[in-house]
Amino acid sequence: MDPVLLQASDWQFVLENWQFLLLGTVVTVLLTATSLGLGFLTGFPAGAIEVYGSGRLQAAVSTAGVVLRGTPIVVLIVLFFFGLPLPRLGTVPLLEVDLKAFVAATLALGLRSAAYQAQVFRGAIQSIGEGQMEAARSIGMSERQAIQHVIFPQAIRRSIPGFQNEFTIVLKDTSVAFAIGLAELLTRAEQLYLQPGRDTAVMEVLIAISAVYFVLTFTTNRTLDYLNEVYAVPGGNE
Amino acid sequence: MTLLRVEHVDKSYGDEEVLHDVSFEMQRQDVEVIVGPSGSGKSTLLRCVNRLTEIDDGAIYLDGEEIHALDENELRRRVGMVFQDFNLFAHRTARGNVTLGLRQVLGMPREEAEATADDYLERVGLADQAESYPAELSGGQQQRVGIARALAMEPELILFDEPTSALDPELIGEVLSVMRDLADEGTTMLCVTHEMGFARSAASRITFLDDGRIVERGPPETLFEDPEHERTRAFLGELAGIQ
Numbered sequence: 261m262d263p264v265l266l267q268a269s270d271w272q273f274v275l276e277n278w279q280f281l282l283l284g285t286v287v288t289v290l291l292t293a294t295s296l297g298l299g300f301l302t303g304f305p306a307g308a309i310e311v312y313g314s315g316r317l318q319a320a321v322s323t324a325g326v327v328l329r330g331t332p333i334v335v336l337i338v339l340f341f342f343g344l345p346l347p348r349l350g351t352v353p354l355l356e357v358d359l360k361a362f363v364a365a366t367l368a369l370g371l372r373s374a375a376y377q378a379q380v381f382r383g384a385i386q387s388i389g390e391g392q393m394e395a396a397r398s399i400g401m402s403e404r405q406a407i408q409h410v411i412f413p414q415a416i417r418r419s420i421p422g423f424q425n426e427f428t429i430v431l432k433d434t435s436v437a438f439a440i441g442l443a444e445l446l447t448r449a450e451q452l453y454l455q456p457g458r459d460t461a462v463m464e465v466l467i468a469i470s471a472v473y474f475v476l477t478f479t480t481n482r483t484l485d486y487l488n489e490v491y492a493v494p495g496g497n498e
Numbered sequence: 499m500t501l502l503r504v505e506h507v508d509k510s511y512g513d514e515e516v517l518h519d520v521s522f523e524m525q526r527q528d529v530e531v532i533v534g535p536s537g538s539g540k541s542t543l544l545r546c547v548n549r550l551t552e553i554d555d556g557a558i559y560l561d562g563e564e565i566h567a568l569d570e571n572e573l574r575r576r577v578g579m580v581f582q583d584f585n586l587f588a589h590r591t592a593r594g595n596v597t598l599g600l601r602q603v604l605g606m607p608r609e610e611a612e613a614t615a616d617d618y619l620e621r622v623g624l625a626d627q628a629e630s631y632p633a634e635l636s637g638g639q640q641q642r643v644g645i646a647r648a649l650a651m652e653p654e655l656i657l658f659d660e661p662t663s664a665l666d667p668e669l670i671g672e673v674l675s676v677m678r679d680l681a682d683e684g685t686t687m688l689c690v691t692h693e694m695g696f697a698r699s700a701a702s703r704i705t706f707l708d709d710g711r712i713v714e715r716g717p718p719e720t721l722f723e724d725p726e727h728e729r730t731r732a733f734l735g736e737l738a739g740i741q
Contacts, residue, residue, distance in 0.1 A: 389585075391581060391583055391585035392585060392587065392588070394550055394581070394585060395579075395581060395585035395586070395587065395644075395647075396587070396598075397550065397571075397574060398548060398550065398574055398578070398579040398581075398648075399574065399575070399578070399598070399599035399603060399647065399648070399651055400571045400572065400573075400574040400575030400599060400603040400651065401571065401598075401599065401602055401603055402571055405602050405603075409598060409602060410587050410589075410598075413589050414588060414589045417589065493588065493589045493631055493633075494631040494632075494633040494634050
């Protein structure tokens with residue numbers, strides 16, 4: 261039998277399983293948060309090292325960035341899951357999350373995001389005029405104080421649009437954790453339509469979870485737009 | 499009493515010699531104006547005094563101490579600078595621009611720093627703009643904030659690097675008037691400027707720098723009325739003709 265696209269009974273099926281998909285959404289949101297967090301905590305210092313660092317440290321950071329940006333995310337996630345000596349960490353009840361898979365996915369998504377966030381931040385730092393540093397030094401501030409109090413506060417504000425992109429990309433890319441069976445939204449969607457006799461519901465399930473991804477990216481981007489306005493400084497982006 | 503002594507300073511960028519055997523002395527409360535054609539080394543000379551640029555040879559003494567023996571941050575706390583392009587901290591209000599150094603460098607408590615900042619903003623006529631961000635201020639106002647920021651650190655000497663060159667003509671007056679007040683109050687100032695009116699009325703001495711060398715140095719009346727060198731006469735005559 262040819263699957264009939266978009267039939268009422270399949271939408272009914274999606275609705276009946278909303279709790280099952282909601283648990284997947286929770287995992288997707290958690291994985292986005294841990295990955296972006298890791299990306300921020302690693303990417304920020306990395307961007308600063310690329311601008312202000314020197315020698316081996318700078319070379320190492322810059323090389324790591326090139327490798328991470330040049331490797332497909334599915335490859336990274338599978339490599340981290342099977343290649344890293346992570347211990348078995350058990351499974352979170354209810355969410356049915358294998359912690360080892362979650363850690364591997366966070367490392368892959370987080371470090372890759374760090375490589376991109378570092379570039380966002382590096383560009384923002386370099387867009388701050390030389391005169392700002394000179395002015396800070398001219399009143400007796402050390403280079404470190406000048407970076408902390410004059411350069412970074414301006415660079416972070418200029419990084420927000422880049423972070424918004426990065427957020428959207430990471431959120432949607434959590435779906436590649438599907439490749440290691442992590443029970444996030446896409447994996448759970450597949451578990452639904454692979455149930456016996458439910459192959460007609462593939463489209464409905466995928467459209468439903470796409471809507472979830474869209475709502476998540478849209479609302480978060482709006483929130484970040486709002487924060488951008490609240491913390492904006494007149495002329496801060498010139 | 500000698501505050502600044504510059505002795506036989508040389509500075510090159512690559513093969514290009516920017517300063518050659520420059521020597522001069524300033525007393526406390528002196529207003530020294532440096533004039534010269536563009537590329538003559540005026541700004542470089544200024545920047546050597548607070549070590550934004552390092553000299554190749556020679557020595558510079560601040561109040562008897564060689565500046566390279568001082569901690570560079572300590573030196574810069576004692577020698578303020580006002581920039582051609584203002585260089586106000588774009589993310590901080592006028593008050594925030596002044597308080598940053600007070601808080602971070604002098605370790606002043608917040609309330610005291612804000613009160614001090616407001617005093618200095620008032621001195622430059624900007625008491626009502628304390629909450630404004632640089633982008634909300636005119637060029638003349640920004641430069642006055644720049645002067646307040648330098649003054650607030652209570653430096654022994656302030657360097658002015660073409661403070662009015664980036665301003666529209668109608669905004670130059672307000673900045674020069676603040677500088678004149680400072681001169682009258684006995685602030686020691688080393689100024690690079692093309693404002694001959696200011697040089698004539700406020701300077702204790704004028705130095706004419708050309709091609710990295712001091713051609714002539716003396717009180718304004720001598721340089722304007724009876725310069726020793728033809729080059730000085732030609733240059734000052736040209737500047738005066740423009741204005």
